[in-house]
Amino acid sequence: MHMADALISPVVxxxxxxxxxxxxxxxxxKTKIDIQDKNIPLMGIMAAFVxxxxxxxxxIPGTGSSGHLGGGLILAAILGPYAGFIAMSSVLAIQALFFxxxxxxxxxxxxINLGFFSCFVAYPLLYKTIARDGTSRSRNYVAALVAxxxxxxxxxxxxxxxxxxxxxxxxxxxxxxxLMQPIHLAIGIVEGFVSAAVIAFIQSSAPSMxxxxxxxxxxxxxxxxxxxxxxxxxxxxVVATLLMGGILSWFASSNPDGLEWALGKTAGVEELxxxxxxxxxxxxxxxxxxxxxxYGFKAPQKASPGVDLHIEPANTWPAIDGGTxxxxxxxxxxxxxxxxxxxxxxVLLRRKGSSA
Numbered sequence: 001m002h003m004a005d006a007l008i009s010p011v012v013x014x015x016x017x018x019x020x021x022x023x024x025x026x027x028x029x030k031t032k033i034d035i036q037d038k039n040i041p042l043m044g045i046m047a048a049f050v051x052x053x054x055x056x057x058x059x060i061p062g063t064g065s066s067g068h069l070g071g072g073l074i075l076a077a078i079l080g081p082y083a084g085f086i087a088m089s090s091v092l093a094i095q096a097l098f099f100x101x102x103x104x105x106x107x108x109x110x111x112i113n114l115g116f117f118s119c120f121v122a123y124p125l126l127y128k129t130i131a132r133d134g135t136s137r138s139r140n141y142v143a144a145l146v147a148x149x150x151x152x153x154x155x156x157x158x159x160x161x162x163x164x165x166x167x168x169x170x171x172x173x174x175x176x177x178x179l180m181q182p183i184h185l186a187i188g189i190v191e192g193f194v195s196a197a198v199i200a201f202i203q204s205s206a207p208s209m210x211x212x213x214x215x216x217x218x219x220x221x222x223x224x225x226x227x228x229x230x231x232x233x234x235x236x237x238v239v240a241t242l243l244m245g246g247i248l249s250w251f252a253s254s255n256p257d258g259l260e261w262a263l264g265k266t267a268g269v270e271e272l273x274x275x276x277x278x279x280x281x282x283x284x285x286x287x288x289x290x291x292x293x294x295y296g297f298k299a300p301q302k303a304s305p306g307v308d309l310h311i312e313p314a315n316t317w318p319a320i321d322g323g324t325x326x327x328x329x330x331x332x333x334x335x336x337x338x339x340x341x342x343x344x345x346x347v348l349l350r351r352k353g354s355s356a
Contacts, residue, residue, distance in 0.1 A: 009165075032346055
């Protein structure tokens with residue numbers, strides 16, 4: 001559900017950039033209260049896990065569409081809503097800058113759509129309400145399913161309103177809405193079961209790793225919980241990240257994702273076009289920074305202006321491609337690094353504040 005720049009106007013893009021910056025700033029302020037040094041690797045590991053998981057699109061039977069894990073609920077369940085939102089912002093930044101997945105102008109929209117609703121609405125209001133103390137496995141599964149569906153429905157609804165406010169006449173509100181919500185309901189059901197499985201794995205192997213496990217203590221500090229986490233749990237997450245990004249990404253569905261599918265059904269094309277200095281500037285920056293666009297290699301030779309340099313993989317399944325594997329591994333490492341850097345900055349700000 002990563003939005004491209006052509007789907008929004010510069011005004012909407014700037015407004016959502018502002019909203020995302022304010023939310024990240026507030027999250028940093030809240031996270032400073034409980035973050036400890038050992039939060040940093042956990043933030044990085046979970047962000048890398050979500051980056052890799054988003055590379056695997058699964059087909060939605062009978063639709064010709066596909067979807068992928070959002071990951072916001074998993075991040076919130078483990079890191080808490082504030083650190084989870086920061087981690088999701090890091091994932092989306094790496095995707096947009098270095099893999100041209102989601103537009104730079106639309107970055108703020110993607111952060112709010114994929115991060116805000118999962119971390120600050122679905123997790124506290126749906127997941128925690130249903131799961132309660134987290135001791136019932138059945139309640140946890142139901143909570144993850146409902147929260148994943150709810151978060152994705154709100155995110156897809158936000159996409160529709162963002163295009164409406166941008167004046168995209170190619171996307172009539174009623175038609176676009178009627179296509180976006182059902183397809184993301186189907187995607188949300190799959191995401192709910194996957195999220196429930198990941199949370200259940202962590203609950204069974206390292207329950208102290210879950211953010212909710214600290215609700216009855218004076219702090220949500222992950223440092224206190226990391227000491228009791230078996231190394232095999234962390235190792236399992238790292239191995240799963242490498243497998244998803246390096247190998248399982250070959251098996252991703254080639255069908256258009258839910259947003260592209262809805263665009264195709266509504267406007268007749270899976271990608272809209274937009275012209276203007278703002279769009280050109282954002283595109284130029286992305287062209288310069290995205291060294292693996294669409295998670296694949298660029299063509300080695302120079303091309304004429306306006307010619308796409310990305311090498312399209314062969315139309316086979318599984319799509320065994322070294323560019324995809326490199327993207328998964330390098331992207332995961334970069335996401336881990338950026339999230340860890342965010343954690344370091346937060347820790348330094350906390351220490352500076354406490355010493356002042």
